[in-house]
Amino acid sequence: MSATTNDSSPEAPWSIQKLSELMGGYIERLGPVWVEAEITQWGQSAGNIYGKLSDTEADAQVAITIWRRTQENIPDGLSQGDRVIAQIKPSWYVKGGTLSMNVLQMRHTGIGEILEKLEQLKAALALEGLFDPERKKKLPFLPGVIGLVTGKDSDAEKDVLTNARLRWPDVEFVIEHAAVQGDRCVPEVMSALEKLDANPDVEVIIVARGGGDFMNLVPFSDDRLVRLAAGLKTPLVSAIGHEADRPILDEVADLRASTPTDAAKRVVPDVQAERELIGHARIRLESKLSALIQYEIERLESFRTRPSLADPHTLIDRKSEELLQIVARGVDVSALVLERHQANLAQLSGSLRGLSPQNTLDRGYAIVRDGAGHVISRADQVSSGDSLRVRVSEGEINTHVD
DSSP states (O other), X not given: OOTTOOOOOSSSOOOHHHHHHHHXXXXXXXXXXXXXXXXXXXXXXXXXXXXXXXXXXXXXXXXXXXXXXXXXXXXXXXXXXXEEEEEEEEEEETTTTEEEEEEEEEEETTHHHHHHHHHHHHHHHHHTTTTOGGXXXXXXXXXXXXXXXXXXXXXXXXXXXXXXXXXXXXXXXXXXXXOOSSTTHHHHHHHHHHHHHHXXXXXXXXXXXXXXXXXXXXXXXXXXXXXXXXXXXXXXXXXXXXXXXXXXXXXXXXXXXSSHHHHHHHHSOOHHHHHHHHHHHHHHHHHHHHHHHHHHHHHHXXXXXXXXXXXXXXXXXXXXXXXXXXXXXXXXXXXXXXXXXHHHHHHHHHHHHHTOHHHHHHTTOOEEEETTOOBOOSGGGOOTTOEEEEEOSSSEEEEEOO
16 A cells, blocks of 8 residues: 555544554655754663754654664763754554654764865875775784784773684784773874884784764874874774774775774684685695596506507517518619619610710711811812811721812
């Protein structure tokens, strides 16, 4: 049924449960809203805070409840008469037909100017490259000594130490206590960071605080503190633990953890998990080595049982016979080729002899030359009294023309 539909009538009235459920659905769809108001009533009972927020100009007010589990998002020291900005989630109790206003977050008014200044600072630092991923230093896999900056006897300190030692009992800490809110926060945290960064044994530094009100976290966005943190030689982990209003320290840190517990888990490896990984890796390595060795054994056995290796003389004898056959074929082919070439040579020699002038002279012919050595082939080439030389098969005759 839509929010504007009303199908009730005297003949078909709704039940109270239906009415209550519909009202609950309307209110649930509204969701959390931010309001600005004045605290006109404020008190605590059974760990929860009850009060009223009023719009004094319009003479309107609502009763509010701040449950214990959400009080970490509420600033300390609030009281009647303070003007605040609050995030309220309306909730309808169907069976009782009552409306409650549950406060999820609350801040002092005037916070807008602070937020604007922080955004301007954040933009300036980003332009300088202080947030660039390339600047982030890699954390050591297993730090021997961890530096910790936190409030003295704070829950954040206990969370980091407890969870880190549960994961790796031998891990060591150098702890520097500092104020984590108020006017002393910035100088004390800066001093602690400088001491730990100068300690050669410290391999990583954690700054931890267990969340809190926005105003209490403002010191961790201080320009001086942020620039000091960006210039540290030692990797830095920010564990301020506030999702809604992250301080600028989170941006320059080499790693941001959502809570102190998360910081401990991300900085210190779990010894049991690492042992299991090593164990699994060793099992896989042993399995692969065994398979490789077995494969090579089988290959070696295959080579060993081959006839050529079992009786190498057999292979040599077979190859010797093949070689003798090849040599014999080579001799036969060579003789055949030689014989063919000899016949060709004899034929060419006969042809050459047939064309030889000496062969013609041997048959009774002669070559006649004049005194200049020119061959005489016609009678009109000579005159009476010319000297001639006649070449016969054997020798030469000198004569004259009559």
